[in-house]
Amino acid sequence: MENEKFKRSFRTPFQNSLGLAVYxxxxxxxxxDHSWGPGVRDHYLIHYILSGKGTFDSGKRKYALTAGDGFLVVPGVVSSYQADHDEPWEYCWVGFNGADAGRLVKETGLSEESPLFHYDKDGAIENMLNDIYTATGPNPSNEAQMTAALLRFLAALMVLHGDRNCRKDTGYAYVQRSIQFIDFNYSREDLDITQIAANAGISRSHLYRLFLQHTDMTPNEYLTKYRINKAADLLKDENLSVGEAAYSSGFSDQLYFSRVFRKLKGVPPSKFAESARKAEKE
Incomplete structure (x- = not known):
């Protein structure tokens, strides 16, 4: 194309069922003066400027950008960008979508209202974006490698931008991170509040206060209730014994499990399972 001095790109069919996929x-x-838009994208798109200058219009504000700057294009939002006439920019980019894309972008701290980031310490951002491109190909292994490289890039943006921002809010970000950690690790019988707090990067006492503030439960109460609910789901949906459901939910002591289950659910786990399976047959 006449308005493109140099362009290297790869586009892969997007599967909406995927949690995250490179587009x-x-x-x-x-x-x-090469430009795109005004128009809308159907996916998230992040550009990182390697050299030169240009402008980005987010639809809310127009920004003059240069090397080391990056900007986010949000799907469904009218935006445009244009290379400078005298020093046109060179940039690398990645477009992506999927069920988890919006949540991950939010964790980076980037948004429609705050679409910019800056990094000029070394070539790390460029290298990570290049890793996404060099992993491209038609095979399932290529798709997995591209997604892994994209996650590394988004994680770097979270460290650069998002992690700073989460410390400015009311602390709910720590609770969210802890809840996710519980979701991934609840079946471990050795999981305790010290580990959960360490993963969130705060003290046990701080985590305790934040959980009470945002969930009206202590971390231990939340973990116990979460495990019991998981056990109840197993007893309803799987052909498991009470002991198997207990162990699968992080309880090594079946008697303790039965006592806690009855306290929270109002009936012993064996009776709960019997009633649930009977209801399914009716």
Whole structure:
């Protein structure tokens, strides 16, 4: 194309059922005044400027950008960007979507209202975006490698931008992170509040206060209730014994499990399972 001095890109079919999938990636050295838009994208798109200058119009504000700057294009939002006439920019980019894309972007601290980031310490951002592109290919292994490289890139943005921001809020970000950690680790019988607090990066006492503030429960109460609910689901949906459901939910002591289950559910686990399975047959 005449308005593209150099462009290297790859586009892969997007599968909406995936939690996260690379839609497109590439590198472009733009011609003077080369532009895109105004228009809308159907996926998230992040550009990182390697050299030169240009402007980005987010639909809310127009930004003058240069090397080391990056910007987010949000799906469904009218935006545009244009290379400078005298010093046109060169940038690399990645476009992505999926059921988890919005949540992950939010964790980076980038948004429609705050679409910019800056990094000029070394070539780490460029290298991570290049890793996404070089993993491209038609095979399932390529797709997995691209997604892994995209996650590394988003994690770097979270460290650069998002982790700073989460410390400015009311502390709910710590609770969210702890709840996710519980979701991934509740079946471990050795899981305790010290580990949960360490994963969130705060003290046990701070985590205790935040859980009471945002969930009206202590971390231990939340963990116990979470495990019991998981056990109840297993007893309803799986052909498991009470002992198997207990062990699968992080309880090594079946008697203790039965006592806690009855306290929270009002009936012993054996009776709960019997009633649930009987109801399914009716």
């Amino acid at each position: 497109r990636s590439g590198l472009q050295r733009c011609a003077p």
